[in-house]
Amino acid sequence: MIEEPYRWVEAIANRREYIEGQLAPGSPIAALGYREGILFVTLGQTRQKLFEIYDRIAMGAIGHPGDIERLRMAAIELASTEGFTRSAADVSLRRLAHYSLSPVMKTAFEQVYGPPYLARMLFAEVGVHPEDDLFLRVEYDGEIASNGATYARARQDFAVLSGTRQSVELMETFLKSEHKPDASFETAVNSALDAWSVGHMLLQASETNELPARDAIAQHRQEQLAIAAIEAAVLERDGSRPIRYRSLADKELRSIITQ
Amino acid sequence: MDRSQLGFDQNVSGAEDDFPSLLRRKGLLGPVALGPMTQTATQQQTWQSTEATTILAFKFTGGVLVAGDRRATAGNTVVYDRADKVLEIDRHSIMAIAGVPATAWEMARVLEHSLEYFRRTQLQEMTVDGKVRALSKLLRDNFGFVMQGIGVVVPIFATYDGNSKPEARLYFYDAMGAQFEATDYAATGSGSPAVRGILYYENTWGAKPLHNLSEQEAVSLALRALDTAAESDTATAGVDRSGKVYPVIKIVSREGITTLPEGKIAVVFKEMVA
Numbered sequence: 001m002i003e004e005p006y007r008w009v010e011a012i013a014n015r016r017e018y019i020e021g022q023l024a025p026g027s028p029i030a031a032l033g034y035r036e037g038i039l040f041v042t043l044g045q046t047r048q049k050l051f052e053i054y055d056r057i058a059m060g061a062i063g064h065p066g067d068i069e070r071l072r073m074a075a076i077e078l079a080s081t082e083g084f085t086r087s088a089a090d091v092s093l094r095r096l097a098h099y100s101l102s103p104v105m106k107t108a109f110e111q112v113y114g115p116p117y118l119a120r121m122l123f124a125e126v127g128v129h130p131e132d133d134l135f136l137r138v139e140y141d142g143e144i145a146s147n148g149a150t151y152a153r154a155r156q157d158f159a160v161l162s163g164t165r166q167s168v169e170l171m172e173t174f175l176k177s178e179h180k181p182d183a184s185f186e187t188a189v190n191s192a193l194d195a196w197s198v199g200h201m202l203l204q205a206s207e208t209n210e211l212p213a214r215d216a217i218a219q220h221r222q223e224q225l226a227i228a229a230i231e232a233a234v235l236e237r238d239g240s241r242p243i244r245y246r247s248l249a250d251k252e253l254r255s256i257i258t259q
Numbered sequence: 260m261d262r263s264q265l266g267f268d269q270n271v272s273g274a275e276d277d278f279p280s281l282l283r284r285k286g287l288l289g290p291v292a293l294g295p296m297t298q299t300a301t302q303q304q305t306w307q308s309t310e311a312t313t314i315l316a317f318k319f320t321g322g323v324l325v326a327g328d329r330r331a332t333a334g335n336t337v338v339y340d341r342a343d344k345v346l347e348i349d350r351h352s353i354m355a356i357a358g359v360p361a362t363a364w365e366m367a368r369v370l371e372h373s374l375e376y377f378r379r380t381q382l383q384e385m386t387v388d389g390k391v392r393a394l395s396k397l398l399r400d401n402f403g404f405v406m407q408g409i410g411v412v413v414p415i416f417a418t419y420d421g422n423s424k425p426e427a428r429l430y431f432y433d434a435m436g437a438q439f440e441a442t443d444y445a446a447t448g449s450g451s452p453a454v455r456g457i458l459y460y461e462n463t464w465g466a467k468p469l470h471n472l473s474e475q476e477a478v479s480l481a482l483r484a485l486d487t488a489a490e491s492d493t494a495t496a497g498v499d500r501s502g503k504v505y506p507v508i509k510i511v512s513r514e515g516i517t518t519l520p521e522g523k524i525a526v527v528f529k530e531m532v533a
Binding site: 051076 | 278281282285287349350368369372375376378379380382
């Protein structure tokens with residue numbers, strides 16, 4: 001039945017709806033470029049969502065843990081073999097996402113007899129200067145959104161990932177006005193937590209399209225921080241460090257959070 | 260990266276597919292050359308050790324000191340007088356190499372990338388035992404080439420074990436990959452017999468045992484030992500007094516690896532050795 005074009009389109013649409021439904025409750029992730037590097041922040045109770053991929057590349061993902069794991073492994077394998085045969089500086093996130101991950105995910109998504117990847121990923125590559133930072137969001141169907149400038153909008157020094165489109169859009173609107181690329185670490189942590197709260201509120205009340213009020217954001221953040229653990233990681237801009245990726249303990253961050 | 264390559268078995272723990280086998284799968288690393296090679300009558304020469312260099316390592320108050328001379332030779336010819344044979348593998352590990360440079364440097368590179376690959380995929384540091392074993396496996400995989408008379412490598416591995424019982428650890432290997440943990444000191448390379456003699460003497464009858472030496476005493480002992488080795492071994496450079504080329508000296512401690520700057524070595528050399 002899938003041989004007919006209409007059936008195929010219908011099958012793809014069903015599949016999209018199913019995957020969107022599965023991904024919808026995923027806890028948002030905010031990645032912010034700041035003066036000394038790139039910061040990833042999310043809140044959660046259980047699973048690790050932030051990972052190191054290579055020297056300058058990190059990943060945050062929501063979705064099925066099995067699929068995330070397969071994609072993470074594939075990304076590490078590709079980056080590691082490239083880094084081994086050439087050099088660490090030759091490993092590029094742009095190529096990794098565009099030439100390797102995206103085609104595979106697209107194929108898996110469109111072959112309606114096989115299983116798609118139930119995952120949405122946010123990659124970041126730290127540059128020498130904040131304006132060299134690259135953020136890429138790779139969708140389950142292989143679509144890629146970057147932080148680069150387009151006709152419609154200027155370059156962004158952040159990227160977000162969330163369960164629904166509205167949630168992503170409002171997190172971006174929020175960060176556009178709140179976040180500056182030369183922000184300090186403390187400021188970035190607080191902006192990221194606020195952005196997370198915006199995204200999380202939208203997941204719970206999907207009918208609104210308005211940015212919540214400041215005090216509502218602050219209140220939501222406080223409530224969530226009381227019950228969930230902060231998961232955060234940084235990619236240091238300083239190239240002299242042997243390992244640039246560093247995950248931050250919940251305790252480390254609690255002290256610098258402003259109420 | 261087609262889907263079939265992301266199969267089940269490779270992802271269970273990652274242990275099944277370590278980094279060298281990943282490289283082999285992708286055709287980026289030579290095959291395992293195990294077992295004796297078929298030898299024709301004309302190839303009856305026995306394997307000769309050709310680790311032309313001197314590497315030494317010993318524990319002192321500040322951790323493990325690893326020192327190596329800087330001469331690279333091919334037969335009787337000095338090829339290079341600034342070779343670095345004391346290589347950093349990760350933040351706390353050093354592999355010092357005696358043997359064929361091409362194989363040794365490749366091995367160090369594979370090991371370095373293996374440990375990073377493990378850390379990233381398994382989300383934890385490899386234990387010291389795992390690292391020591393990984394190097395042992397690389398040596399064993401290479402043994403076929405050793406038997407053919409090419410590519411012998413005899414390394415020393417120094418690391419800091421931050422786990423249950425924090426302390427500096429020192430291992431030496433044979434060309435087949437057997438590992439031995441050294442309690443006080445280790446030496447490898449063509450100049451090692453002389454060095455081993457000195458270290459044994461110092462440790463047993465010297466002013467104090469090696470593990471009580473201060474950093475300055477340790478550096479001067481290393482320089483003296485390398486100079487002694489160079490006295491009789493043409494493949495060891497020792498200290499080049501006219502060219503001002505000093506051995507590479509690195510120290511592994513709890514804080515990580517420190518490379519002694521040449522200036523500092525020069526001062527110790529001038530005061531205590533020359």
